[in-house]
Amino acid sequence: MVVVRDIIITGLLLGGIFALVSVGFSLQYGVGRVLNVSHGEFIMLGSFITFWLLGSANINPLVSMLVSGVFVFAIGWFLYATLFRRLMDTSPSIEAFEGKSMLAAFGLLYVVQNLARIIWGSQTQNVIFLNRTVTAAQIPLNRLVALGVVIVISALFYLFLARTRMGKAIRAAGQDPTTAGLMGVNIHGVLAICFGLGLGMAGVAGSLISTVYAISTSMGLQYTVIAMIVVVLGGLGSVTGAMIGGLVLGVVSQLVTYFQPTMTFIAYYAIFIVLLLVRPKGIMGK
Amino acid sequence: MHLLEGEGVSKHFGGLVAVSDVDFYVDEGEILGLIGPNGAGKTTLFNLISAALKPTTGKITFKGRDLTPLPAFKICRLGIARTFQTVKIFPHVPVLRNVMVGALFGTGKRISSRDAQKKAEEALEFVDLLSLKDLPAGDLVLANQKRLEVARALASDPQLMLLDELMAGLTATEVTEAMGDVRRLRDRGVTVIMIEHVMQAIMNTSDRIVVLDYGKKIAEGTPAEVAANEKVIEVYLGEECDVAS
Amino acid sequence: MKTTTFSKTRIVSLAVLAVIFVALALLPTITEGYWLTRISDYMRYAILAVAWVIFSGPTGYMSLATAAFYGLGFYIAAIANGPVPFVAVIIIAGIASFVVALGIGALTLRLRGVYFTMFTFAVVLLINNVVLEVERLVTGTRGRFVETETQAVAYYAMFAVAIITLVSAYMIRRSRHGLALQSIGEYEEAAAHSGINVVRTKVIIFATSSVFMAMAGAIIATRRTYIDPGIAFNMTTSFLPVLMAMFGGMGNLFGPVIGAVVFTELGDQLLTKFPDLYMLIFGLVLILAITFMPNGILGLGQQVWRKMRGGRRAPA
Numbered sequence: 087m088v089v090v091r092d093i094i095i096t097g098l099l100l101g102g103i104f105a106l107v108s109v110g111f112s113l114q115y116g117v118g119r120v121l122n123v124s125h126g127e128f129i130m131l132g133s134f135i136t137f138w139l140l141g142s143a144n145i146n147p148l149v150s151m152l153v154s155g156v157f158v159f160a161i162g163w164f165l166y167a168t169l170f171r172r173l174m175d176t177s178p179s180i181e182a183f184e185g186k187s188m189l190a191a192f193g194l195l196y197v198v199q200n201l202a203r204i205i206w207g208s209q210t211q212n213v214i215f216l217n218r219t220v221t222a223a224q225i226p227l228n229r230l231v232a233l234g235v236v237i238v239i240s241a242l243f244y245l246f247l248a249r250t251r252m253g254k255a256i257r258a259a260g261q262d263p264t265t266a267g268l269m270g271v272n273i274h275g276v277l278a279i280c281f282g283l284g285l286g287m288a289g290v291a292g293s294l295i296s297t298v299y300a301i302s303t304s305m306g307l308q309y310t311v312i313a314m315i316v317v318v319l320g321g322l323g324s325v326t327g328a329m330i331g332g333l334v335l336g337v338v339s340q341l342v343t344y345f346q347p348t349m350t351f352i353a354y355y356a357i358f359i360v361l362l363l364v365r366p367k368g369i370m371g372k
Numbered sequence: 373m374h375l376l377e378g379e380g381v382s383k384h385f386g387g388l389v390a391v392s393d394v395d396f397y398v399d400e401g402e403i404l405g406l407i408g409p410n411g412a413g414k415t416t417l418f419n420l421i422s423a424a425l426k427p428t429t430g431k432i433t434f435k436g437r438d439l440t441p442l443p444a445f446k447i448c449r450l451g452i453a454r455t456f457q458t459v460k461i462f463p464h465v466p467v468l469r470n471v472m473v474g475a476l477f478g479t480g481k482r483i484s485s486r487d488a489q490k491k492a493e494e495a496l497e498f499v500d501l502l503s504l505k506d507l508p509a510g511d512l513v514l515a516n517q518k519r520l521e522v523a524r525a526l527a528s529d530p531q532l533m534l535l536d537e538l539m540a541g542l543t544a545t546e547v548t549e550a551m552g553d554v555r556r557l558r559d560r561g562v563t564v565i566m567i568e569h570v571m572q573a574i575m576n577t578s579d580r581i582v583v584l585d586y587g588k589k590i591a592e593g594t595p596a597e598v599a600a601n602e603k604v605i606e607v608y609l610g611e612e613c614d615v616a617s
Numbered sequence: 618m619k620t621t622t623f624s625k626t627r628i629v630s631l632a633v634l635a636v637i638f639v640a641l642a643l644l645p646t647i648t649e650g651y652w653l654t655r656i657s658d659y660m661r662y663a664i665l666a667v668a669w670v671i672f673s674g675p676t677g678y679m680s681l682a683t684a685a686f687y688g689l690g691f692y693i694a695a696i697a698n699g700p701v702p703f704v705a706v707i708i709i710a711g712i713a714s715f716v717v718a719l720g721i722g723a724l725t726l727r728l729r730g731v732y733f734t735m736f737t738f739a740v741v742l743l744i745n746n747v748v749l750e751v752e753r754l755v756t757g758t759r760g761r762f763v764e765t766e767t768q769a770v771a772y773y774a775m776f777a778v779a780i781i782t783l784v785s786a787y788m789i790r791r792s793r794h795g796l797a798l799q800s801i802g803e804y805e806e807a808a809a810h811s812g813i814n815v816v817r818t819k820v821i822i823f824a825t826s827s828v829f830m831a832m833a834g835a836i837i838a839t840r841r842t843y844i845d846p847g848i849a850f851n852m853t854t855s856f857l858p859v860l861m862a863m864f865g866g867m868g869n870l871f872g873p874v875i876g877a878v879v880f881t882e883l884g885d886q887l888l889t890k891f892p893d894l895y896m897l898i899f900g901l902v903l904i905l906a907i908t909f910m911p912n913g914i915l916g917l918g919q920q921v922w923r924k925m926r927g928g929r930r931a932p933a
Contacts, residue, residue, distance in 0.1 A: 196900030478812030
């Protein structure tokens with residue numbers, strides 16, 4: 087019974103992290119049309135900012151989460167406003183843009199990963215935070231807190247998309263950028279904010295991850311791959327799909343880890359392959 | 373047996389009905405006109421025939437053979453070729469090689485490169501573009517790009533050609549020339565279905581006309597019959613028809 | 618008038634190529650050691666870059682799976698070389714890679730391009746994990762030892778594969794399949810409606826391009842005594858050919874070759890001194906190349922050349 091409860095809580099937590107990571111990835115591709123293969127590196131960046139702030143200035147990771155989020159958001163906004171905007175302007179078609187921006191992101195992968203490696207080295211690190219267990223339940227406190235944070239962020243983000251003007255603008259831009267532009271939406275501004283948001287979520291996710299798992303400067307790739315699988319699972323272009331897909335994958339992952347930890351990654355790929363074979367549209371795909 | 377026949381053809385996109393329960397046919401040697409207001413489902417019908425889309429219900433047969441399970445490239449090889457509303461030639465490829473694509477892959481038979489080149493040149497001559505054969509296709513003016521598309525389609529030895537708004541964007545002289553081209557196609561033995569908004573052109577060139585509105589067939593008959601049809605007049609009242617004369 | 622100048626350039630370039638060919642063929646008789654390895658390295662990356670361009674150039678479907686096929690070659694060499702003659706090992710690596718690529722292609726190339734790119738990105742990590750797992754569970758080892766070949770033998774093998782790759786790339790480009798591929802890249806829907814079996818063409822040419830990558834991998838593996846999944850299946854091997862092709866230009870076959878030589882040389886020079894810095898710089902170069910030189914350095918050269926020549930005749 088304890089085992090089941092543990093699997094569910096950790097599964098939800100992992101799922102929440104996956105969802106956060108994937109929603110960000112989905113925003114960048116679904117709305118911004120950028121297949122950001124460097125997404126995972128920004129997760130790593132968020133982790134290391136938290137690690138560094140804790141180590142050098144003893145700043146609480148919960149605060150660092152905010153710092154990471156804002157900092158990485160700014161980077162993302164800036165990248166879109168300069169690099170991707172320029173690529174968009176010089177691309178004859180949307181497919182050409184998708185190709186070019188993916189390759190640019192590939193370059194970004196190496197820039198960010200190696201910057202981090204130069205600053206922080208290649209060793210695995212740990213962020214010690216709330217490592218005590220909640221006595222009655224025997225669950226590490228940091229996991230509960232992380233789970234709580236994930237829930238709060240997801241709820242906030244959902245409200246943002248559904249209720250605010252900017253959120254509606256983002257949804258409009260995702261469905262039909264030309265018409266949205268004609269309706270007075272500042273398309274490039276919205277896209278830049280969208281991309282920044284997507285990347286910012288990666289930063290926050292990284293921060294969260296650092297409180298619960300060990301981190302290293304080479305951790306980015308696997309998260310990028312997970313984001314891809316989740317986004318296909320949930321349906322390319324669907325933000326709700328990414329959330330659902332993330333949760334599903336997280337819980338499934340914990341189940342597999344419980345029985346055979348080294349098979350977890352292979353399980354992800356098996357899911358990916360089956361999806362591509364049977365239902366590439368995913369859960370919420372049109 | 374009709375050359376091409378569609379029975380109860382429908383296409384739904386979620387809640388939107390693009391084509392609704394349409395029956396149609398075309399006989400060998402005919403020029404069939406397909407008209408209707410914008411959004412009536414004409415191009416969708418073409419897409420259903422050429423397998424760019426799959427019908428939600430209904431059946432389309434060509435020489436008695438069911439087309440619905442086949443992919444687009446097989447349909448071309450069977451003998452149905454088409455042009456597109458927005459011209460889809462290969463811009464960075466020379467004109468001649470654009471047409472050779474049709475000859476090499478679209479006939480359904482093995483063909484040597486030399487024969488393919490000859491076929492392509494012959495098709496280019498038919499549309500009077502042979503002199504431009506080495507230019508990159510993207511450098512051509514719109515009217516010539518449309519001709520190029522026709523040549524590429526022709527090089528695949530079709531029995532039936534679907535022409536989607538061949539005359540859109542053409543000047544009055546170009547329209548008359550295009551009308552002549554369509555008749556010459558028929559004289560060559562190619563059956564034609566054409567979608568047009570240029571009323572004068574389609575009324576003067578077609579043997580028969582089918583009228584669509586909101587995805588449904590509302591009239592069918594000779595140009596004279598259709599022009600006199602009350603429903604058709606009603607649908608076009610207030611519509612800006614492009615009468616290029 | 619025009620044709621005479623054309624064939625003169627033709628003859629000159631063919632002569633230059635012939636000289637280079639002979640020089641490369643005779644190299645092991647003149648030197649050994651350092652220079653042989655260096656040229657071998659240039660050839661290795663030229664093979665990867667050109668092979669990548671064969672498929673991803675005309676179609677715009679960016680394959681990030683290069684490392685997967687290359688690593689497959691590594692492992693086949695590790696498993697088979699020694700008992701199996703070297704030439705056979707290389708051929709087997711090519712065949713195995715073809716089969717795997719057929720699978721990947723059949724899975725993803727019938728879907729939109731983004732699925733292909735994502736899957737090829739993921740497949741490198743996948744095969745890394747699978748091999749690690751298989752080694753842990755089945756063989757109980759981590760990595761393998763490789764039966765090595767001499768430097769001269771490996772050099773000639775690499776040279777042969779390089780020639781084969783370049784010739785194949787050239788022939789594909791000129792053939793009807795190259796035309797089909799280009800048509801697919803320009804307007805996939807129109808290509809299908811003109812009778813091209815789009816999925817089959819993409820899959821076969823993708824699989825063909827993987828053959829050369831695996832062969833290069835198999836040869837290089839025999840110059841190492843030990844390999845493991847991390848060495849064999851490294852994302853950087855997927856990244857570098859892209860960088861080289863983008864920088865050199867994908868318009869013709871010289872572009873990727875030039876890119877390969879430039880960045881292999883640069884990488885070699887910087888590797889020992891600044892291992893993290895140089896990859897960072899390469900990443901930056903890729904971003905800059907895509908942004909400012911989308912046709913690569915050769916394309917840029919062509920533009921400059923055209924401007925210079927046209928300048929004389931251009932109206933005021």
